[in-house]
Amino acid sequence: MPIPVSDPDDPRIEAYRAVRERDLAGREHRFVAEGEVVLRVLSKQFRFRIESLLLAESRLESLRDILDGLSPEIPVYTANRTVMDAIVGFPIHRGILAVAHRAPLPPVEELLARMPENALVVGLVSLANHDNVGGIFRNAAAFGAEAVLLDRETCDPLYRKAIRVSVGGALVVPYTRAASADAMVKALQAASFDVMALSPSGKEILSQVRPSRRTALLLGAEGPGLPPALLAQTRTVSIPMSGGFDSLNVATTSGIALHHLASAAARPAL
Amino acid sequence: MPIPVSDPDDPRIEAYRAVRERDLAGREHRFVAEGEVVLRVLSKQFRFRIESLLLAESRLESLRDILDGLSPEIPVYTANRTVMDAIVGFPIHRGILAVAHRAPLPPVEELLARMPENALVVGLVSLANHDNVGGIFRNAAAFGAEAVLLDRETCDPLYRKAIRVSVGGALVVPYTRAASADAMVKALQAASFDVMALSPSGKEILSQVRPSRRTALLLGAEGPGLPPALLAQTRTVSIPMSGGFDSLNVATTSGIALHHLASAAARPAL
Structure with missing residues (x-):
């Protein structure tokens, strides 16, 4: 069930704040995936654990099949474009972001x-x-x-x-x-x-x-x-x-x- | 002989003003080439007539061989970085621009x-x-x-x-x-x-x-x-x-x- 977010300062979407600055600083054991094509690939991989999604409300309908396939424990946050842009820090046209966990690399x-x-x-x-x-x-x-x-x-x-x-x-x-x-x-x-x-x-x-x-x-x-x-x-x-x-x-x-x-x-x- | 430009509003460098906006509007019979590698290629082509160059002062020395090979009628404008950025409308790191004429395309x-x-x-x-x-x-x-x-x-x-x-x-x-x-x-x-x-x-x-x-x-x-x-x-x-x-x-x-x-x-x- 999608969780609507209306306050850009909501602590639950901390991982999505200022995406570009975080890109530069690095996220240690996490990474951010962006856009529908990438999300479709990510949702089929076992190597990466999706921690949460942040979606523009307008994208929910077209992603229904992916969302139905996700574990119900994964929070799916939704926001309108203005709130989403404020969280992310730039106009995020694709309106689709995921934060996932990366396992340590093998030797x-x-x-x-x-x-x-x-x-x-x-x-x-x-x-x-x-x-x-x-x-x-x-x-x-x-x-x-x-x-x-x-x-x-x-x-x-x-x-x-x-x-x-x-x-x-x-x-x-x-x-x-x-x-x-x-x-x-x-x-x-x-x-x-x-x-x-x-x-x-x-x-x-x-x-x-x-x-x-x-x-x-x-x-x-x-x-x-x-x-x-x-x-x-x-x-x-x-x-x-x-x-x-x-x-x-x-x-x-x-x-x-x-x-x-x-x-x-x-x-x-x- | 390079022609120093110190006023971003100098009418002689009109063709270089607001490069990105012009890119979108189009330049009809002209185009803009950028950077040393491209300028080297351009200077060896006969199909395109270079109309002028606008160079950051700091780039003059490394382009000496190209400049020596150009027809002396082609004006080479130079400016410091601040003036060049003001003319072009964004920080132009490469510091090298040329305006050239494009001939009509053949059938x-x-x-x-x-x-x-x-x-x-x-x-x-x-x-x-x-x-x-x-x-x-x-x-x-x-x-x-x-x-x-x-x-x-x-x-x-x-x-x-x-x-x-x-x-x-x-x-x-x-x-x-x-x-x-x-x-x-x-x-x-x-x-x-x-x-x-x-x-x-x-x-x-x-x-x-x-x-x-x-x-x-x-x-x-x-x-x-x-x-x-x-x-x-x-x-x-x-x-x-x-x-x-x-x-x-x-x-x-x-x-x-x-x-x-x-x-x-x-x-x-x-």
Whole structure:
């Protein structure tokens, strides 16, 4: 049963106050999900426990099926647009917010131990842009990657905007953090992954690469790219481009590489 | 020789006033380019005539090589950050703006008549998002597409943000508008292009498609996709995705498809 809120200072909706400022400060064991598409994905995941919802009254009807499927213990707060905007701190056009609990991340080795015999894993090194990380999770979900590994410098996939850009992919594909890019590569190799690093200086050409039973794809930031020490430990793969034009966006690159590896894996071996 | 401007109301820098409001209103035969990377691309194009530059004083030194290469008739205005922000109407961190002239667009048939024997062309239908159109031009440039055709509903590739997202690709790849998506397809077919339309319901699978000598790739908006009447006139191609996950971003899709077609064309035929 929805709980109407008419006072923006109501202590029950404390978690939704000043969303952008909290985004920056971080929420420790919580995250905020936004919009109908993301809420639909979130409501089907077991990894995340929804703590509450805050909805514009006008959105209640179209979300009826999701609300009916939620545990009745989850409070669903509703407010009119003026009150909701006052709580959140900016005009929240989508009118749909959820606060959910995030479990602690498993060690890399533990996540890799759960991988199936045939697995495609993505590793991200120093990717600080939420749009790019969101876009990569979207592609990882679209092409069925089993997991994403992040180094410490890569930003939070559960940041509100990253989830939104991922169209919920950040909630679908399991991920965890490695202590360093080096530790990530070592853990992948120990788990029998063939580690490919995408780099403009890569020795092999993507379109000619055949995936191994277990393949990991490493991506670094546009500009600096992956560190040479890391390239030295891996198979390096490049995407040939037209005369001197600036490199591809890293999220697009992930889509190109995952598509190639997923479709090459689906075809019979040469 | 740079011309210092200290009065934000100086009539000489009229074209730079209130950039965002002008972006919305349109500039008819002009467009604004922003940032060093885009300016470097613009300065090498013959299709566009730079009318003037407005630079933050602090950026002059790093742009010396570009400025030395410009025709001495092009005025280069400089201002301190405060004055520049006041002119432009918002904090313009990049501190680099150019106003350039855009020539009238050629008829589709005329642009296609200039295409080489082997050509890859992209056609966009109802793409209203500047980030997506910018991203597609970036990919078109990266994979050497010869031209981009737009229907009337597709947004302006020379909108400031679209150029920026394209990393200058919107200035590199020739483009023009067709009267309609239908007219676009007819012109492509009349010019012996094999027209492929990307669609989740496509009959062929992208990774198994071989490009023809002249190939055109049609992309529609995420969500509605390409209209059925258009799909009925073309080869339809899909990108298989993992169980029920939301479709790819259209710019990412363009990257995947262009990469496949460009690398399949580079390989000897089977």
